[in-house]
Amino acid sequence: MTEERRPRPSPIDRMYLAIDGVMEVLLIRHGEQERDMQTASDFRDPPLSERGRQQAKALGESLADVHFDAVFASNLQRARDTALALTEHHDLEPHFIEDLREHEVFRDLPADQPLDKLITRELLRALQSRLINEKTADAYPYSEGSAEFRKRAVNAVEQAIWTQRGERIAIVCHAGVINAYVSHIVKSPYDFLFGPDHTSISVVVALENRRMVKRLNDSHHLRNGDVDLTSS
Secondary structure: OOOOOOOOOOHHHHHOOOOOOOEEEEEEEOOOEOOOOOEHHHHHOOOEOHHHHHHHHHHHHHOOOOOOOEEEEOOOHHHHHHHHHHHOOOOOOOEEOHHHOOOOOOOOOOOOOEHHHHOOHHHHHHHHHHHHHHOOHHHOOOOOOHHHHHHHHHHHHHHHHHHOOOOEEEEEEOHHHHHHHHHHHHOOOOOOOOOOOOOOEEEEEEEOOEEEEEEEEEOHHHEEOOEEOOOO
16 A cells, blocks of 8 residues: 655745644633732732633633643743643643743832832823833833843743643743744734733744744633633
């Protein structure tokens, strides 16, 4: 019996990495976090809200039959708990990478001071205007700078990719990290390209040193009949 030969990939296939040997990297945003934050400490590491826990459950169930070679996650509790909702359907434990944590907004504020005294409406209005016009993390006062954050986020994602070679990995992290990595791939100067929904899936394919964006902000698992759990 003659072995059937697979057609050679075209130059277009090669350009978009639609060829054998690539690894899928699922960049997954955490579930919705609690919004009731009184101090800067609450702001930095809030837990999942009830809706966020439902989103994480829906994510895990939607990917229960998908093979993963490894799951990586930020060590912040909203990402950690989302990753655990995914790995409970697989014989895996998440690997936590501290540098996958979110952009450290207002990190230099006093930790135990009331937020409403430190972050005023006037400051937020000015910040909103700058973010719309500049689309850069440098717009945030008292915060991690754009270049510092992007370097950290990109290096953390690349650490996960090079740690576990295989068919597919998941990285459960944050909107800022996902934006930073996608911006790095497409060589955008902006830190904010799009707003990922909670537990949305963005897919990058990786082969050696080449990276290609395949899909962004897929949150179909949050819509089931009349039930819509989407949030951003």
